[in-house]
Amino acid sequence: MFKVNKEKCIGCGACVGTCNEVFDFDDDNLATVKEQPTEENLELATEALENCPVGAIEKE
Numbered sequence: 113m114f115k116v117n118k119e120k121c122i123g124c125g126a127c128v129g130t131c132n133e134v135f136d137f138d139d140d141n142l143a144t145v146k147e148q149p150t151e152e153n154l155e156l157a158t159e160a161l162e163n164c165p166v167g168a169i170e171k172e
C-alpha cells in the first residue's frame with residue numbers, strides 16, 4: 113500500500129509528474145494516491161517514492 117504523508121508533502125508535483133496513474137493532487141494541492149500501483153506502473157511509482165524530496169511517500 114502506497115500512501116502520501118500529508119504532514120511532509122510540500123506539493124512539488126514530482127510524483128505526479130513521474131507516475132500520474134498512481135499519484136494526483138488533492139483539493140489542498142498536496143499529493144495523494146488515487147490508485148494503488150499495478151504490475152505495470154509499480155516501477156514508476158517506486159521511482160516516485162524514491163525521488164520525493166521530503167520522503168513523504170510511504171509504502172506499508
Ligand code: SF4
Pocket residue numbers: 116120121122123124125126127128142143163164165166167168169
Ligand atoms: S514528490 Fe513528495 S513532496 Fe512532491 S508532491 Fe509528491 S509526495 Fe509531495
